Amino acid sequence: MQRSSCQPSTLCCRNSMADGAAIPYETAARMALREFGLGSARLQLVGISENVTFRADDDHSGQSYVLRLHRPDYHTLEELNSERLWLEALRSSGISVPTPVAAPDGRHFVPVHVTEGETRQVGLNLWAPGEIVGELLTAHDKSTDAAGPTEIAEPFGQLGALMATMHNQATSWTPPPSFQRHRLDLDGLLGDAPFWGPFWESPVLDERERGLLITARDHCRAQLRRYGEPSRTFSMIHADLHLANLLTHDGKLGVIDFDDAGFGWHQYDIAVAMFHSRGTADFRAARQAFLHSYRAVRPISNDDLALVPMFELIRGMAILGWRAERPEVPWPEGQLEMFRSGVVAGCERLLSGDLDRA
Known part of the structure; x- marks a missing residue:
């Protein structure tokens, strides 16, 4: 759930190179650049979160790159290479995604020592030009009283069409036998050891709230077990695709x-x-624009869409688990309480049968 921008929802902090926390990462990043044949490139820290991200500028070629030091133990090397394979498949379908760069020896990820006992895999992509849509929308909101329905609807409509295009690609694509990637299925989202951590054990919850989240989790599990994993709605997904990405x-x-x-x-x-x-x-206008554009590219039934509000709640629970397992990642003041209260209220509505329908 790391983000590449630094909006309040992105859980990312910008730091200068003088910051003590950045020094070991900068040293490791320079080691990695030498492995990629870019030892003389200039480095600029973009953000420290789960992953540590730098911009590297090669004055000789004029090319800029994104250098990412991947969080230890989050993905195996095989999983990182599988992500690259899906990116290649998406790009072949005409979708604009990051372009990986290989080292001279053909490797796309190189291990570097960061601190005692910590080694990270480092990958390199071409720097993608452009501006983050979420940040543009936020800047527009600040420059006017508020964005109107038209301003909100346009980016959400574009996002809906793009997501549907990605779902079309994923459902028609057969990954190679070596492909390895985590599953955000019944166990991955709601099992005893969810991918982003046991959200019901978050320290911000009291005893009543923990019991409420466990009951809501069991309710969601039962509903998804009945629904299954139909090929029309289960495939590779981005899992973090919003305006900030x-x-x-x-x-x-x-x-x-x-x-x-x-x-x-x-x-x-x-x-x-x-x-x-x-x-x-004007979220309602944004949602309508998203679904209209999505359905213009890929069909989805009302029955399938009826599960979206429950998945919104599951997303909130996942963020609580993510935060509890990553206390070192800074959050804006008050954001964790906002998530907690929203998830608790959502669980109460779910169990009372009053959860919003998409």
Whole structure:
């Protein structure tokens, strides 16, 4: 759930190179650059979160790159290479995604020592030009009283069409036998050891709330067990596709940050887009634009869409688990309480049969 921008929802902090926390990462990044044949490139820290991200500028070629030090033990080397394979398949389908760069020896990831006992895999992509859509929308809101329905609807409509195009690619694509990626399935989202951590054990919850989340989890599990994993709505998904992970350049959209990509339900993908923008002005218009554009590219039934509100709640629970297992990642003041209260209220509505329908 790391983000590439630094909006309040992105859980990312910008730091200068003088910051003590950045020094070991900068040293490791320079080691990695030498492995990629770019030892003389200039480095600029973009953000420290789960992963540590730098921009590297090669004055000799004029090319800029994104250098990412991947969080230890989050993905295996095989899983990282599988992410790259899906990116190649998406690019072949005409979708703008990051372009990986190989080292002279053909490797796409190189291990570097960071500190005692910590080694990270480092990958390199071409720097994608453009601006983050979510940041543009936020800047527009600040420059006016509020974005109107038209301003909100346009990026959400574009996002809906793009997500549907990605779902079309994923459902028609057969990964190679060596492909390995996590599953955001029944166990991955709601099992005893969810992918992003046991959310019901979050320290911000009291005893009553923990019991409420466990009961809601069991309710969601039962509903998804009945629903199953139909091929029309279960495939590879981005799993973090919202406006803060969209770039716009010369009128074309690009998708970034595939760190969470895995096998999962399309409704979870849709729920992520809804969840991270539900509090914006004219959200109803944004949702309508998203679904209209999605359905113009890929059909989805009302029955399938009816699960989206439940997946929004599951997204909120996942974020609570993610935060509890990553206390070192800074959050804006008050954001964790906002998530906690929203998830608790959602669980209460779910169990009372009053959860919103998409």
